[in-house]
Amino acid sequence: MPLVKSAPHVLENVSMLPYNTFGIDVSARYFVEINHLQEYIELVQTGDYAHVKHLFLGGGSNLLLTKDIEALVVKIQMDGIEVVDEDADHIWVKAGAGVVWHDFVCYAVDHHWAGIENMSLIPGTVGAAPMQNIGAYGVEIKDTFDHLDALNLTTMQLERFDTARCAFGYRESYFKHEGKGQYLITAVCFRLNKQVEPQTSYGAIQSVLAEKGIVNPGISDVANAVIEIRQSKLPDPKEIGNSGSFFKNPTLSADAAAELIEAYPNIPHYPVEGSSMIKFPAGWLIEQAGWKGYRSGDAGVHAKQALVLVNYGQAKGNEIQMLSEQIKKSILEKFGVVLETEVNIL
Numbered sequence: 001m002p003l004v005k006s007a008p009h010v011l012e013n014v015s016m017l018p019y020n021t022f023g024i025d026v027s028a029r030y031f032v033e034i035n036h037l038q039e040y041i042e043l044v045q046t047g048d049y050a051h052v053k054h055l056f057l058g059g060g061s062n063l064l065l066t067k068d069i070e071a072l073v074v075k076i077q078m079d080g081i082e083v084v085d086e087d088a089d090h091i092w093v094k095a096g097a098g099v100v101w102h103d104f105v106c107y108a109v110d111h112h113w114a115g116i117e118n119m120s121l122i123p124g125t126v127g128a129a130p131m132q133n134i135g136a137y138g139v140e141i142k143d144t145f146d147h148l149d150a151l152n153l154t155t156m157q158l159e160r161f162d163t164a165r166c167a168f169g170y171r172e173s174y175f176k177h178e179g180k181g182q183y184l185i186t187a188v189c190f191r192l193n194k195q196v197e198p199q200t201s202y203g204a205i206q207s208v209l210a211e212k213g214i215v216n217p218g219i220s221d222v223a224n225a226v227i228e229i230r231q232s233k234l235p236d237p238k239e240i241g242n243s244g245s246f247f248k249n250p251t252l253s254a255d256a257a258a259e260l261i262e263a264y265p266n267i268p269h270y271p272v273e274g275s276s277m278i279k280f281p282a283g284w285l286i287e288q289a290g291w292k293g294y295r296s297g298d299a300g301v302h303a304k305q306a307l308v309l310v311n312y313g314q315a316k317g318n319e320i321q322m323l324s325e326q327i328k329k330s331i332l333e334k335f336g337v338v339l340e341t342e343v344n345i346l
Contacts, residue, residue: 008032008033008034008035008039008040008042008043009032010030010031010032010043010048010049010072011030011031011032012029012030012031013027013028013029014027014028014030014031014073015027015028016028016060016065016069016073019057019060019073019075020060020061020063020064020065020243021059021060021061021063021123021237021241021242021243021244022063022064022065022237022241022242022243022311022317022320023237023241023311023313024064024065024066024241024311024315024316024317024320026065026066026067026068026069026317027068027069028055028068028069028071028072028073029052029068029069029070029071029072030049030052030071030072030073031072031073031075032072032073032074032075033075033077034074034075034076034077034078035077035078035079035098036078037078037151037158037186040074040151040184041151041156044156049072052070052071052072053070053071053072054071054072054074054153055069055071055072055073055074055346056074056076056184057073057074057075057076058076058097058098058124058125058127058128059100059101059123059124059125059128061123061124061128061237061243061244062123062124062128062132062243062244062342062343062344063243063343063344063346064243064317064320064321064343064344064345064346065317065346066316066317066318066321066345066346067317067318067346069346074184076097076098076125076127076184077098078096078097078098078099078127078186078187079096079098079099080095080096080099080187081093081094081095081096081099081104081107082094084189086194088194089193089194089195090191090192090193090194091113091191091192091194092146092189092190092191092192093108093113093189093190093192094187094188094189094190095126095187095188095189095190096126096127096186096187097125097126097127097128097184097185097186097187097188098125098126098127099125099126100124100125100126101119101122101123101124101125101126101128101129101134102120102121102122102123104116104126105117105119105120105121105122105223106120106223108190108192109219109220109223112194112196112218112219113192113193113194113219114192114193114194114195114196114197114198114219115139115143115144115190115191115192115193116139116144116190116192117198117219117220117222117223117226118136118137118138118139118199118202118205118222118223118226119134119135119136119137119139119141119226120223120226120227120230121226121227121230121231122134122136122244123237123243123244126187126188127185127186127187127188128185129141129188130145130148130166130168130173130175130185130188131173131175131176131185132171132172132173132176132342133168133169133170133171133172133173134171135171136226136230137199137202137205137226137229138199138201138202139199139202140168141168142163142166142168144190144191144192144193145163145166145168145188145189145190145191146162146163146189146190146191147160147161147162147163147188147189148160148161148166148185148186148187148188148189149161149185149186149187149188150175150183150184150185150186151183151184151186152182152183153181153182153183153184154182158186159183161174170248170249170251170272170279171248171342196218196219198217198218198219198221198222199222200217200222200225204229205222205225205226205229208225208228208229209221209222209225212225232304233304233305234302234304234305234308235302235304235305235308235310240302240310240311240312241310241311241312241313241315242302242308242309242310242311243308243309243343244308244342245282245283245307245308245342246307246308246309246324246341246342246343247282247286247307247324247327247328247339247340247341247342248282248339248340248341248342249279249280249281249282250279250280250282250285250337250338250339250340251272251277251278251279251280252277252278252280252337253276253277253278254276254277254278257269257277257278257280260280260335260336260337264288264335267280267284268280268281268284280337281307282307282331282339283305283306283307284306285331285334285335285337285339286301286306286307286327286331287306288334289327289330289331289334289335290330291306291327291330292306294323295312296319296323297314297315297319298311298312298313298314298315298319299311299312299315299316299319299320299322299323300312300323301323301327309323309324317345321345324341327339
């Protein structure tokens with residue numbers, strides 16, 4: 001490929017403190033912000049950074065940094081929201097990978113497009129959302145996902161992924177396994193609903209709506225209820241460093257679940273849609289094991305939500321990782337349950 005002169009400017013030895021919600025101060029050997037796909041393609045064409053790994057970064061909200069990054073950190077800033085199709089019942093809306101997820105939810109709610117309002121205030125970007133198959137209060141990305149566009153990092157060609165190709169699972173997708181490190185997601189398209197049928201039965205949404213005397217909620221009512229619930233339980237990363245839920249809720253086979261329920265009759269549990277597996281709230285397990293509110297130095301477990309590990313100021317990433325390993329060991333010993341981390345640890 002011929003060299004180009006318009007590649008974006010790459011910085012060296014950049015602090016990652018502003019770019020991760022845990023507030024961990026490590027350094028990236030190289031750092032660049034990409035506002036348009038062509039900028040990244042042109043950067044690759046120069047060949048100047050082929051000798052180091054390229055680490056793509058969205059909002060830094062699902063990341064625990066434990067050491068300096070000997071790589072080129074590529075901060076994805078690609079924005080834009082556009083309607084690409086519609087019919088009587090649905091509207092197809094595409095958003096750039098760098099769009100802040102909550103901003104996209106607000107945009108949809110403001111336009112009375114339903115389907116993602118239950119995922120209000122989830123941190124991160126649109127491009128990271130399908131990688132994790134983010135979800136909250138009974139709704140997941142896969143429920144409204146139509147397709148995404150991603151750059152194949154080997155061929156440097158754009159490819160389209162439909163729902164089947166993304167292989168969505170519980171906080172899982174193709175991009176966390178076989179496709180890990182193979183693609184750069186550039187935009188995501190959602191099929192949203194013009195007909196509003198709010199999902200209010202999961203979690204505390206119904207209780208909040210009842211307290212406000214809302215009998216026939218619209219999507220803005222649901223979004224506001226979710227925001228209120230999340231703000232009451234989860235710390236603001238701008239005030240206390242955190243990455244939201246640190247662990248996945250474990251799922252067990254019917255037999256293993258029956259044994260756990262027999263041993264702990266009060267344990268909350270939920271059937272996993274489309275399977276015989278049973279899901280248990282990791283936060284409940286962690287709280288019962290005595291970790292809620294625990295603190296060692298500046299690494300701790302949040303006092304209101306045991307699922308959230310926090311940095312009270314100067315904690316190192318490896319200190320938070322060590323705490324997570326202690327919690328996992330404790331849960332295994334007490335309940336015989338293996339906890340998996342939801343956060344990516346580097």
